[in-house]
Amino acid sequence: MLSRMSSLSALVELVRNVLGVFIDALSFFRLTLRLPSALAAENLFLRKQLGLYIERQKKPRRATSRIRFTLAQLAKLFEWRDALTVVKPDTLIRWHRKGFRVFWKWKSRSSGRPKVPANVRKLIIEMATHNPTWGEERIANELLLKIGIRISPRTIRRYMPEGPERPTVPSQRWMTFVRNHAKAIIAADFFVVATATFRLVYVLVIMEIGTRILHVNVTQHPTANWTLQQFRECVIGDEGYKFVIHDRDSIYSSDLDSSLLTLGLRVLRTPYRSPQANAFVSA
Numbered sequence: 001m002l003s004r005m006s007s008l009s010a011l012v013e014l015v016r017n018v019l020g021v022f023i024d025a026l027s028f029f030r031l032t033l034r035l036p037s038a039l040a041a042e043n044l045f046l047r048k049q050l051g052l053y054i055e056r057q058k059k060p061r062r063a064t065s066r067i068r069f070t071l072a073q074l075a076k077l078f079e080w081r082d083a084l085t086v087v088k089p090d091t092l093i094r095w096h097r098k099g100f101r102v103f104w105k106w107k108s109r110s111s112g113r114p115k116v117p118a119n120v121r122k123l124i125i126e127m128a129t130h131n132p133t134w135g136e137e138r139i140a141n142e143l144l145l146k147i148g149i150r151i152s153p154r155t156i157r158r159y160m161p162e163g164p165e166r167p168t169v170p171s172q173r174w175m176t177f178v179r180n181h182a183k184a185i186i187a188a189d190f191f192v193v194a195t196a197t198f199r200l201v202y203v204l205v206i207m208e209i210g211t212r213i214l215h216v217n218v219t220q221h222p223t224a225n226w227t228l229q230q231f232r233e234c235v236i237g238d239e240g241y242k243f244v245i246h247d248r249d250s251i252y253s254s255d256l257d258s259s260l261l262t263l264g265l266r267v268l269r270t271p272y273r274s275p276q277a278n279a280f281v282s283a
Contacts, residue, residue: 017065024070072096120149121159128160133276136160183210186235186265187245187281190222204230207281208241224253228260235263243268245278 063071075096116124120143127139134142136153139160143149188206195201202222206215215234219226235241244265246252257267270277 017069020064021069028074068098116151116155116159120151124151124156124159125161181243183208184240184242185209185245185268186214186241186243187278188227188231189247189278189281190249190251193218205281206230206234209280222251224251224256227251228256231260231263231265235265237264241265245270245281247275247278248272 123143124139127142128134131138136156139156140151140153143151143156186206186208188204190202190204193201193203199220201218201220203216203218204222204227205213207213215230217230231244242265244260245268247270252267252269260267
C-alpha cells in the first residue's frame with residue numbers, strides 16, 4: 001500500500017513538473033513576440049524590484065525541479081552570471097549538469113529485447129538442476145514444446161547455474177541404475193558396415209555391460225526372428241542376466257520383446273532420439 005502511494009505521488013510530481021515547464025515555454029515564446037525595447041524596459045523594471053529584496057537580504061525559497069530546469073535552459077541564451085541572484089553560479093552549473101545526466105540516461109536507455117521474466121529464469125534454473133544431463137538446446141526445446149515459451153539457447157545458457165545442486169530423490173538415476181546392475185544388464189544395437197564391394201551389411205552387437213561383448217553377428221537382411229535367434233545363442237538362462245537394453249528400432253518388435261521375457265530378460269527401451277541412454281554399445 002505504501003509503495004503504491006509513493007509511486008502515485010511521484011507520478012503526480014512528474015506531471016506537475018512537465019506542466020510547469022510547458023507553461024514556461026509558452027511564456028517564453030509569448031515574450032519573443034514583444035518589441036526588444038519593451039523587453040529591455042521590463043527587464044530593468046524587474047531588476048529594480050529585485051534589488052529591494054536583495055538589500056533586505058530576504059532568503060528565497062528552495063527552487064523546485066521545474067524552476068531549476070527553466071533557469072538552466074534560459075542561461076544558454078544570454079550572459080547569466082550578472083543576472084543570477086538566488087543561488088551561486090556553481091549551483092546553476094550543477095543544475096545544468098544534473099539535467100544533462102538525466103537526459104543522456106533517458107537517451108541511452110536499453111532498446112533491445114526485454115529481459116526474461118523472473119519466473120521463467122527460476123524455471124530454467126529448476127530444469128537445469130533437476131535434469132543435469134540437459135543442455136541449453138534441450139531446455140529451449142522443452143520450454144517451446146511444453147509451455148510455448150520461445151527463448152534462444154544462448155539466453156538460457158546465461159541463466160543456467162554453473163554447478164547446480166542435484167536434488168535428493170528416492171528413485172535411482174539412470175547411470176546409477178546401470179552402475180549398480182551392470183553385471184545383470186546386456187545391451188544390443190545394430191550398426192551398418194560397407195564392404196569392399198560396396199555392399200551394406202548389418203552388424204548386431206550384444207554386450208554384457210559389466211565385463212565383455214557376448215555376441216556379434218552379421219546379416220544383409222535383419223529381421224526380428226533373426227535377432228531373437230542371436231539372443232537365444234548367447235542367453236541360456238543361468239548367467240544371471242535380468243535386463244536387456246535396446247533402442248526403438250522396428251526390428252525389435254513386440255513379439256521379440258515377449259520372447260525375451262520368456263528368457264528371463266526385462267526389456268528396457270531407450271527414449272526417442274537418445275543414443276546416450278545406450279552409450280555402452282550404441283553405434
